[in-house]
Each structure stands twice: as structure tokens, then as C-alpha cells.
Amino acid sequence: MKILDAIRISLRGISANKLRSSLTTLGVLIGVSAVIILIAVGTGSSRSVENSINSLGTNTLTVLSTGRFGRGPTVSGTQSQFSNLTLQDVNQMQDKTLAPDVLSVSPVISTSVTATYNGSSGTATVIGSTPSYLKAEDYTIEAGSPLTSTDVTTRAKVALIGQTVLSDLFPTGKDPIGQSITLGSSNFEVIGVLASKGTSGTTNEDDVVIAPYTAVQDQLTGDASTFSELLVAGKSSSTLNLAESEIENVLATNTGTTVSDLPFSIINQATLLAAAETTSSTFTFLLGAVAAISLLVGGIGVMNIMLVTVTERTREIGIRKAIGAQKGAILAQFLLEAVILSLVGGIAGVLAGIIGSHFRIDGIQPVVAPYSIGLAFSVAIAVGIFFGFYPANRAASLRPIDALRYE
Amino acid sequence: MGNILMRKKIDSSRYLHRVAEDTSLPARDPILDGTVIYLNKVYKIYQTGDFKVAALRGITLSVRKGEFVAIMGSSGSGKSTLMGIIGCLDIPTAGEYYLDSIEVRQLDERQLSMIRNRKIGFIFQSFNLIPRTSALANIELPLAYAGIKPKLRRQIALASLNAVGLGARSEYIPNKLSGGQQQRVAIARAIATNPSLILADEPTGNLDSQSSQEVMQILSRFHRAGKTIVLITHEPDIAAYADRLIRISDGQLISDEAIDDNHWVRNGNMQREDLSSDGRRLRMGHSDPAVSGQE
Numbered sequence: 001m002k003i004l005d006a007i008r009i010s011l012r013g014i015s016a017n018k019l020r021s022s023l024t025t026l027g028v029l030i031g032v033s034a035v036i037i038l039i040a041v042g043t044g045s046s047r048s049v050e051n052s053i054n055s056l057g058t059n060t061l062t063v064l065s066t067g068r069f070g071r072g073p074t075v076s077g078t079q080s081q082f083s084n085l086t087l088q089d090v091n092q093m094q095d096k097t098l099a100p101d102v103l104s105v106s107p108v109i110s111t112s113v114t115a116t117y118n119g120s121s122g123t124a125t126v127i128g129s130t131p132s133y134l135k136a137e138d139y140t141i142e143a144g145s146p147l148t149s150t151d152v153t154t155r156a157k158v159a160l161i162g163q164t165v166l167s168d169l170f171p172t173g174k175d176p177i178g179q180s181i182t183l184g185s186s187n188f189e190v191i192g193v194l195a196s197k198g199t200s201g202t203t204n205e206d207d208v209v210i211a212p213y214t215a216v217q218d219q220l221t222g223d224a225s226t227f228s229e230l231l232v233a234g235k236s237s238s239t240l241n242l243a244e245s246e247i248e249n250v251l252a253t254n255t256g257t258t259v260s261d262l263p264f265s266i267i268n269q270a271t272l273l274a275a276a277e278t279t280s281s282t283f284t285f286l287l288g289a290v291a292a293i294s295l296l297v298g299g300i301g302v303m304n305i306m307l308v309t310v311t312e313r314t315r316e317i318g319i320r321k322a323i324g325a326q327k328g329a330i331l332a333q334f335l336l337e338a339v340i341l342s343l344v345g346g347i348a349g350v351l352a353g354i355i356g357s358h359f360r361i362d363g364i365q366p367v368v369a370p371y372s373i374g375l376a377f378s379v380a381i382a383v384g385i386f387f388g389f390y391p392a393n394r395a396a397s398l399r400p401i402d403a404l405r406y407e
Numbered sequence: 408m409g410n411i412l413m414r415k416k417i418d419s420s421r422y423l424h425r426v427a428e429d430t431s432l433p434a435r436d437p438i439l440d441g442t443v444i445y446l447n448k449v450y451k452i453y454q455t456g457d458f459k460v461a462a463l464r465g466i467t468l469s470v471r472k473g474e475f476v477a478i479m480g481s482s483g484s485g486k487s488t489l490m491g492i493i494g495c496l497d498i499p500t501a502g503e504y505y506l507d508s509i510e511v512r513q514l515d516e517r518q519l520s521m522i523r524n525r526k527i528g529f530i531f532q533s534f535n536l537i538p539r540t541s542a543l544a545n546i547e548l549p550l551a552y553a554g555i556k557p558k559l560r561r562q563i564a565l566a567s568l569n570a571v572g573l574g575a576r577s578e579y580i581p582n583k584l585s586g587g588q589q590q591r592v593a594i595a596r597a598i599a600t601n602p603s604l605i606l607a608d609e610p611t612g613n614l615d616s617q618s619s620q621e622v623m624q625i626l627s628r629f630h631r632a633g634k635t636i637v638l639i640t641h642e643p644d645i646a647a648y649a650d651r652l653i654r655i656s657d658g659q660l661i662s663d664e665a666i667d668d669n670h671w672v673r674n675g676n677m678q679r680e681d682l683s684s685d686g687r688r689l690r691m692g693h694s695d696p697a698v699s700g701q702e
Contacts, residue, residue, distance in 0.1 A: 002551075002554075002557075005551045005557075012539060012540060016538075016539050315535075316537055316538070318535075319535045319536075319537060320537070320548070320552075321496075321520065321523075322494070322496060322523060322529050322535075323523065323524065323529060323548060323549040323552065323596065324520050324521065324523045324524020324525070324549050324552045324553065324600075325520060325524075325552050326517060326520045326521075326552065327516060327517070327520070329552060399496075399497075400496045400523075401491045401496040401497045404496065404531075404535070
């Protein structure tokens with residue numbers, strides 16, 4: 001009894017009841033394609049989260065004051081009891097010998113104000129910084145000109161506005177360049193418009209006004225010596241961890257504490273990215289698990305049909321045994337039928353999964369993970385073998401005399 | 408081509424001897440050489456709950472090579488049970504059974520399958536062909552289970568089909584064949600492995616008298632060619648084709664006698680005239696429709 005004979009016999013059995021066989025196959029098809037599509041959706045959504053984190057700039061570090069006491073009395077240049085970030089910190093971080101892996105340091109002051117122009121108004125986040133901030137945060141200028149260091153040193157009341165601010169204040173589409181808008185109670189001249197960056201999580205990155213930090217300190221926050229945040233750009237993402245320890249050392253020296261006791265927290269974008277990846281892989285796993293259940297249900301469908309088939313063909317089994325079929329030959333025949341059903345369902349499911357993954361699902365472009373194809377396909381075959389074995393073994397164990405007399 | 412084989416009347420036995428004797432069967436007992444069936448005090452007891460039903464109660468019987476034996480009995484006499492045991496589909500509760508000098512009771516399941524495959528050709532009342540499977544593929548099946556290569560398998564199957572006069576129907580599925588033709592395919596399947604014993608269980612039970620005659624004439628022809636045939640029936644005119652008649656009742660053998668031309672006279676059978684003339688004609692070897700290959 002050659003394997004080819006066994007396959008031929010099994011195929012004949014399957015084609016004997018085409019509708020039933022194709023419905024069984026459909027169960028496996030749905031299971032396999034669900035696994036592939038849902039894992040693709042999970043992969044796609046984590047890809048989009050990663051992209052938006054990348055758009056924040058992957059080689060940047062954000063230094064935040066934690067607001068604890070800690071700056072020692074030996075350090076001159078600040079009278080604050082709070083551990084605030086100072087211009088001295090900024091200058092030392094830009095020192096090529098103290099921090100060789102730092103590309104730029106942008107001090108950041110941010111505050112939320114109401115922006116008005118000619119009767120139109122909107123809420124905007126005003127970010128006071130330096131020209132390097134634009135590059136570190138990946139902002140591009142759509143119209144007008146960027147900030148210059150002269151603007152910072154001359155404390156110029158100039159501003160770059162984001163797309164949301166633009167549409168809030170200039171609903172008529174009037175060219176904003178050169179116009180004077182009111183931020184809080186001060187007037188700033190619009191010198192440029194930022195290109196859209198979209199939203200990142202819950203933050204609307206287009207709802208911003210960027211101005212020289214000196215002017216923001218003068219006009220809006222009134223604190224002339226400290227910053228709430230420093231945005232540090234590393235020279236490359238691979239040396240970001242070096243840059244991080246360099247600025248930690250600078251801050252530790254300036255505050256008179258050790259690196260471990262720094263009253264600041266440093267957010268590394270790479271760390272953020274890793275955290276997001278962990279979250280999204282959990283999400284993908286959950287989606288895959290849900291789909292795996294439907295694959296299991298498909299497998300139970302195979303078993304169900306095989307049990308019916310074995311009962312229906314008891315007499316045929318009896319005939320085969322009477323004319324000399326070994327137990328193994330009967331087992332192979334019915335096991336092969338189950339495996340062929342799940343194999344066909346698996347192949348069709350892979351095709352359906354790949355085709356289905358070309359459509360956007362709830363705003364997410366699914367990305368087919370190659371491992372999911374292999375996984376779903378091999379699980380489908382395993383399901384066929386597992387769920388086919390019991391009915392096949394039942395057929396093979398029938399006593400020929402009973403099977404022959406079965407009506 | 409099947410037709411060429413048929414026209415040249417290639418003798419199927421030329422191919423059939425190639426079905427190998429399998430070495431994994433136990434050694435044959437030389438004392439029983441020439442005895443195809445040897446049953447000694449065979450009992451079969453079925454147990455259903457607290458009830459014990461003895462279907463066979465001490466059957467002792469031997470059939471020599473080349474005999475054509477009819478076993479007759481009314482329903483419930485145990486003849487189906489006997490057929491199950493002779494066919495190695497079932498194992499006796501007690502007693503000895505040697506098939507072709509091999510003791511059946513000591514065989515395991517795998518060896519029983521093998522012995523059914525190599526030693527027995529079954530012919531059933533309801534034909535028992537595999538549905539949706541061509542006549543040729545049905546005949547090939549026991550050869551496939553015997554492990555014969557596809558090309559040789561096909562040759563043997565075609566030769567067997569020609570031997571029952573259905574060479575031109577090789578690709579027909581059972582549904583498209585008449586009852587008589589289906590039974591002839593079943594006979595071709597039974598002889599394909601060149602078995603030691605052809606076991607026919609009510610082969611004409613589902614056939615009209617014309618087809619019954621054809622089927623019995625084919626069996627008679629195989630008998631004349633040297634085959635050992637055991638025929639189970641309850642119809643006297645079918646039993647009349649055999650040359651030995653065994654009657655069983657209540658699981659016991661009640662008579663065992665040779666059938667000659669005067670048998671039915673002695674037993675006062677009303678159909679004596681038809682049957683003996685028919686039987687004689689057969690023995691002369693004339694007007695056998697299957698031999699001519701016509702349908």
C-alpha cells in the first residue's frame with residue numbers, strides 16, 4: 001500500500017461529498033486567515049505607534065526637573081531652592097569636551113495661552129526655545145523663515161505657528177506671515193508656519209507656537225533664569241546612551257550630587273520606543289490568541305465531519321478490511337482525509353489572509369508578519385492530524401464482521 | 408488496452424501467481440496439505456448481557472482443495488456465523504480452524520488482514536463494491552493492499568475483469584452497472600489475488616434468475632479451473648451447482664453428502680429435471696456466456 005494509493009483513496013472520499021468537504025475546509029480557512037489578518041493588524045498598529053514615536057525624534061533625550069530640592073549651595077548662578085535647569089547646564093552640555101556625543105541642547109519653556117488674531121482665537125501651547133529645537137523635534141518650515149539665534153539674543157517677539165493655530169486664527173486663509181498675533185497679552189509677529197506633524201497619542205503636535213525662549217520668558221512666564229525642560233539631541237541614535245551619561249555627569253557636577261541622586265529625570269526616546277514595542281506585542285499576541293480560537297473551532301469542525309464520515313462509511317471500512325486492508329491502511333486513509341481537508345483550508349486561508357491584509361482595517365494598515373503565515377499554516381496541519389486521529393483510529397479499530405453488517 | 412487483452416484471451420492466472428506468499432504468516436502444517444478448510448469442534452458463543460447464545464455448537468468439517476461446497480441452512484441456523492469464521496472475519500470461541508494449513512486462532516489482527524487478503528476471495532450478497540470507485544479500481548484494491556505495484560496491479564485487474572466478461576466496463580462505477588454485472592465485478596475482485604478459497608455468501612440473493620445463472624456459471628467455471636469454492640445459500644437450485652452439500656441447523660452440522668445427478672431424485676426435489684440438465688450442460692463446458700466475453 002503506497003502513500004500515493006492512500007492519497008488517491010482519500011481524495012476520492014473527500015470528493016464524494018463536495019459541499020460538506022468545502023464547508024469543513026471553510027472552517028479551517030477562516031481560522032487560518034483570521035490568525036494571519038489579526039496578527040497583521042497587530043503588527044500594523046505597532047508599526048504605526050513606532051512611526052509616531054520615531055517622528056518625535058529617536059535620538060533625543062528630554063531632561064525634566066522632578067521638582068525636588070537638591071541643588072547645592074556651592075553652585076553659583078541660581079538662587080532657587082528647587083532643582084531647576086539653568087542656562088549654565090545648557091552651556092556645559094554643549095561643551096564638546098564635557099559632552100562630546102551631544103549635538104545640540106535646546107532649553108524649553110512651555111506654557112498654554114489663548115492666541116487671538118483679528119477676533120479669531122484658540123488655545124495654543126507656546127514653546128520657548130532655541131533654533132536647534134526645530135531640528136531636534138523634526139519640525140519643518142512650510143512657509144516663512146525659521147527662528148535664528150539672533151532672534152534669541154535680541155529677545156525678538158517673533159513666532160512660528162503650527163497648522164492647528166493657523167486654521168484657528170486665520171480661518172479665511174489669509175497669509176499669516178508678518179501678521180501680529182496676540183499670545184496672552186503680548187503681541188508676536190508670525191515669521192513662519194510649521195508643516196503638519198500629525199498627532200502622537202493624545203498630543204496634537206500642530207497645536208503649537210514656537211518662539212525664542214528669551215521672548216517667552218519676558219512676555220509670558222516672567223522667570224528669566226530657569227527652564228522646565230531641556231531637549232538634548234544626540235549625534236546619532238547609537239550613541240544616545242553615551243550622551244545620556246554625559247549629561248547626567250554635567251547635571252551631577254552642577255547640582256553637587258551623584259548621578260543616582262539627580263533631581264531630574266531623563267527620558268530616552270529609545271526607552272520609550274522599547275516600552276511601546278512591549279505594549280504592542282502584547283496586543284498582537286492577544287489578537288493572535290483570539291484568532292487561534294477560531295482555528296481551534298475549525299479543527300473541531302474537521303473532527304466532527306470525520307466522525308460523521310466514519311459512521312457513514314462503516315460498511316465501506318468493513319469491505320476494505322474483508323479484502324485485506326491492514327489497520328494502518330484504514331488509519332492512513334481517514335487521517336489523510338482530515339489532513340487534506342485542513343491542508344486545503346490552510347492554503348486557502350493563507351491566500352485569504354494575505355489578500356485580506358491589503359485592506360485598511362479601522363485606520364490601520366495591516367502588515368503581514370511572515371512568521372504568522374508559517375504559524376497558522378502549521379497549526380492548521382497539526383489541527384488536522386490531532387482532530388483527525390480519533391475518528392481515523394475509530395475507523396481502523398472497527399471489527400470487520402461488525403462493520404460489514406452495519407446498515 | 409483492455410480490449411486487446413480480452414481478444415487474445417490472456418489467462419489471468421499467468422499474472423495471479425505473482426501475488427507473493429507472505430513470509431510473516433506462520434508455517435503451514437504439512438499434515439493438512441491439500442486441505443483448504445479444517446474445522447474441528449468449532450464453537451461460537453455470543454454473550455449479550457446475561458444471555459449466552461451459541462451460534463455454532465461443535466462444527467467439524469474439512470474441505471479439500473478443488474472442492475465446490477454448498478452450505479445450506481435456514482436463517483438463524485448459524486451459517487452466517489460460520490461464514491464469518493471461515494472468512495477469518497471472526498474468531499471461534501473454541502475449537503480449531505486451519506485455513507490452507509495455517510491455524511487461524513493464533514493469528515493477530517495484522518496477520519488476519521493478511522490472510523483475508525492472500526487466501527480468501529469474498530463474494531457477498533449485496534456485492535459490497537466500494538461506491539464511486541470504478542470497476543477496475545475496485546478489483547485493484549485487494550492487490551493494492553497486498554502491495555503490488557500499480558502497473559502489474561492494473562494488468563491483473565484487467566485480466567480478472569476479462570475473465571468475468573466485463574473487460575469493456577472497466578471504468579464504470581458500481582452505480583452504472585446492473586446487479587449481475589456488479590456481482591461479476593465482485594467475483595473478479597475475489598479471484599484477483601488468486602486466493603486459496605473463494606467464499607461466496609448468498610451470491611445470488613439480490614439477483615434475478617437470469618443474472619443468478621450467469622454468476623453461478625462463472626463460479627462453476629472457476630471451480631472447473633481448480634478453484635476451491637464455499638458457497639453459502641438457502642436456495643436449493645443454487646446449491647445444486649456445487650458438488651458437495653452441507654446442511655446446518657441450530658449451529659450443528661446435520662448432513663454432509665456429495666451431489667451427483669441422482670442427489671435430487673433421492674431427496675425428492677421437484678426441480679430435479681431443470682437443475683440436472685443445467686448442471687450437466689455446465690459440466691460439458693458449453694454455452695458459457697462469460698467465456699465468450701460477450702455482454
